[in-house]
Structures are given as structure tokens and as C-alpha cells.
Amino acid sequence: MPDKTNNTPPKGGYAARLPANHPVALYPPYRTSVKRSPQAAPLSFPSTISEETGPVFGHSMLGPLDGDLLRNFGPQDQTAIGPRIIVHGRVQDQFGRPVAGALLEVWQANAGGRYRHVKEGYIAPLDPNFGGCGRVITDADGRYELRTVKPGPYPWPNGPNDWRPAHIHFSVFGAGFAQRLITQMYFEGDPLIPLCPIVRTINDAAAVARLIAPLDKPHTLPMDALAYRFDITLRGRRQTLFENRMEGL
């Protein structure tokens, strides 16, 4: 089968989302979810053009440093403070097709665990060279790469002594609004992961494991940056009967 066929998404509807892959809406140990979780069953219907289309973001939208959180905020000759890392991976749909042109927007705390935000209350210091946001668009093979600092863990007002594991927030746009997703990437080996009430909103251990980026030693830049690999899977469209026939011809 030619590559082009492989990479062109079919025209059928989006496969239904499997709840087991996702967190539960109500998880009392994550206190804010108690009054913010819908209780009625959602309405299901097959995806329509409203969900199968979505905003298209071109590479021309990006500035040269948008995917480099080490340098996109501070003065030109300075970089963010902390362990330098590369985060890279591939965005695919649930049938394994690469998602080209996906916009990934990321945000994170600095290396000390502090966000640049008016509501942030942690005593760790701000880094004058770190804004904490970045974005990138996947290439034709669905690949992306970011440079940043490894964020620090931080305490948060939930239980009396809850700490978030180090994490990077990801917002993802695929080709259709049905694929819209916000998630968080964690780091291999962090002992805070299994203790975190937000992580524990997900019941399935394998689903949690997929959010943990392993160290990717071969991708490391010697004397510069460690690398972590985070692959993302979005929902996919099924083939229509018509398309199947066409391929069979």
C-alpha cells in the first residue's frame, strides 16, 4: 500500500471515545472535581461535520523560538535556569496514522516548581529567563520536538500536604475538534506520580503509564540536554464503506 494512502485520514466518523482510557469526572480526593463534575450521562451521537473539522494552524504562525522554552522569554543572550531537556515524540491517531499539522501548546512550572502566574503562591523563586509556555506543530510524520528545562515538583492546596509530580501540560489540536485534548506529561522515575490525586483520577494503570515519558538516552544532546520521549495518541476516523470499496478496486 502506498504511503499516501496510509497518511490520508479516512472520511468516516470518529471512533467513540473509550471512557476507560480517561480519568473519571468525580474523584473526591481531587477536591475541586467534587463540584465541577457533571453527574448526568453525556449525549452520544455519531460525529458530524462540526466535530470532524477544526481550526487549521500553519507552520507560518510559529516564531523561531516558540518551541524553545529555554530562550523564548528571557533576554537574547540568556537561557532558563535548570536542567536542560529535549521533549520529543510523535502524534498519531488510534489507528497508528501520523497526525501531521497538530498544534501542541505546552506550559509548565520553572525548575524550582513555580509558575509565572498571578495566582501562584509557592515560595520558590521566579526565573527571570523563563516564561513557561511554548508551542510546536507536528511535521508530516507527526513528529515534534521542544526544548525546555525540567520542571520542579510543587505543593498545591488540595489535601494538607499534596505535591504534584514534575509535569508539563500539553494542549493538543488534531484535524477535527473531536480530537481536542488537554493532558499532562510526567517524567520516568518520579516517586510522586503514584501519590498524586490528579494522576489517580485515571483508574487504568496502563493509561497512567502512557503519560510517563521515559528518558531517551540516544536522543540526548551530549554536553547539552537530556531527552525524554512523549508520544501522543488522538482519536481516529474510521473508513467509510465507500472508501473500503475504492481501496479494493
Added chain:
Amino acid sequence: MNDFPETASQTAGPYVHIGCTPNFAGINGVYPDDLGAKMITGAANGTRITLLGQVFDGTGTPLRDAMVEAWQADANGLYAGQPEADLHFTGFGRCACDPVDGTFRFETVRPAAVPWPQGGMQAPHITIWIVARGINLGLHTRAYFEDAPENDSDPVLGRIEHRNRVRTLLAQREEESTYRFNIHLQGAGETMFFDV
């Protein structure tokens, strides 16, 4: 068939604005503009409208840290990216709720009806997506227009079993061209959310 499971969602958390609307969050100079700040970029066709509202939690308190996104067809019923769609209309809006009263607001055009896959048309609507701290999976719904005659034959509204919940999807006309779409995450008037 499910060869690769979808990546799990996690809450957008309290600092979603750093990543999605950094200029709103006071992080200026990284991106020229916040994405989705303007839906109308020129002489767009159609009736200008404002869609606004608040997102309420189960205690009736408006969320002040939510982010709301809108995706809609243009005044001819075409989505951006479709051939002959309005080039002065992006169809995509993103709004950080007001830090004081929690209002979100989209300056947009009134969309036209769009096709339903099995034939016929869907009434004019704006797809709405809500994320915030405490919301573990982004919530998907639609704002329809209370004064649209097409609502009576809309296939989505038609399949809502509990008929008293249909009104949770109807934006209410407040002024000449302003529609209010309040979203209730929980409680007696809980908005109908979609799994689509």
C-alpha cells in the same frame, strides 16, 4: 478496533492560561497574539453577534479560572478550511473567563445550518469546549439559538430523551444581537454535555 489507546486526558489545571492565552496571563512578548482572540478578521459575511455566558459549578458559583473554546460554521454554513468558506472568518474562538465575574465572550457571526451525515440539516450551533481546574476531561457541548426555527428539526436536539434538558443547549437572546449561553457543570440545570 482500537490498535492504540487514546492518550488520557488530565485537568487543564489553574494555570491553563499560561499555555493557551499567555498574553492574557501577562506573559507578553512570546507570541504576538493569543490564539482564537479574534474570530472575525475582516469583512466577514453575515450577522454580527456576541455569544457570552458564565460557567457555574455545583454550588452556583461562576468559575473564574475556566477557558472556553468555540468552533462554528460561517454565515453560509461552511467551516474554515472547506472550499469557499469565508476567508475573513476563522470559526475558532478561545476565551479565558473574566477573572472577576467569570464571563466568557465571543464576538462572532451567526452561523448557518450545516449538514447532518445521514441527510437533512443541523440547526445553527456553535460547538463549545470547556476546560478548567477540577474538570478532568474537557467538556464538549453546543450552543443553539433559542430563536432559530431550525431547532424543531435538529437531529441532535431531537434525540435528547429528557426534554426539559433541551433548554440547557439554547442560548438566550439578551439584546438585539447578544446571546447568553450559561453553562452549569452540575445541579438541577446541568448542561447537556456530549460524548461525540
